[in-house]
Amino acid sequence: MFDQLTELVKQFGGDAVVNNPAVPNEHNEAVMEEASGSILSGLKDMVAGGNIGDLAGMLSGKEAIDMNNPVVKELAGKVTGNLGEKFGLSPEAAGGVAGGLIPQVLGGLVSKAQDPNQPGFNVQDIVNSIGGGQGGGLMDMVTKYGGQFGLDQDGDGQVGMSDAVAAVTKKSGGLGGLLGKLFGK
Known part of the structure; x- marks a missing residue:
C-alpha cells in the first residue's frame, strides 16, 4: 500500500x-x-x-x-x-x-x-492494508456467511466489500447493524 x-x-x-x-x-x-x-x-x-x-x-x-x-x-x-x-x-x-x-x-x-483494470488496487486490499491486516478476517467471515444473514446489501448474490461499505454508510443500522445481524443480535 x-x-x-x-x-x-x-x-x-x-x-x-x-x-x-x-x-x-x-x-x-x-x-x-x-x-x-x-x-x-x-x-x-x-x-x-x-x-x-x-x-x-x-x-x-x-x-x-x-x-x-x-x-x-x-x-x-x-x-x-x-x-x-x-x-x-x-x-x-x-x-x-x-x-x-x-x-x-x-x-x-x-x-x-x-477500476477493474487495476488488479493491484482494490478496496478490500486497501482496507486490509490500512487495518494492518486486521480487516481480512472480518471480511472473510462476512463474505463466507453473510448471505445467510441477509447482508447482501446490493443484491448481487455475494457479500463483499461493496456490501460492507453500503452497510457502514447507511444511516439505519450501519456497521453495528451489519455485525448484529452476523452475530445474531
Whole structure:
C-alpha cells in the first residue's frame, strides 16, 4: 500500500511540491516521501480510532474528496504538521502542499480501487492494508456467511466489500447493524 501511495504522490506532486517555491528543491523527494508516510499513518490512525464510516464513505467514491471531506481534513492536518516539523515549512506552505496533494492522491486511490483494470488496487486490499491486516478476517467471515444473514446489501448474490461499505454508510443500522445481524443480535 505504501508503494501505491508513493506512486500517486509522485504522480500528483508536481504542482504541490516540485513547482512550489515554498519547498526547497533539495527537499522535493523527502517531502513527497513524508507526505506518503503521513497519509498512510493517518489512514491507519483513523481505522484504529474507529473512524470507519468516513473512510468507507470516501472509499465508496460517493463523497467528494476535497478539503470539506473529514478524511481529507484529518490527513491534511497530519501532513501539514509533519512537513512543518521536519522541513521547517511555514504552516501556510505546509498546508498548501497538503491541500494540493491529498485530495488528488485520495481521488487517484479511489479511482484505481474502483477500476477493474487495476488488479493491484482494490478496496478490500486497501482496507486490509490500512487495518494492518486486521480487516481480512472480518471480511472473510462476512463474505463466507453473510448471505445467510441477509447482508447482501446490493443484491448481487455475494457479500463483499461493496456490501460492507453500503452497510457502514447507511444511516439505519450501519456497521453495528451489519455485525448484529452476523452475530445474531
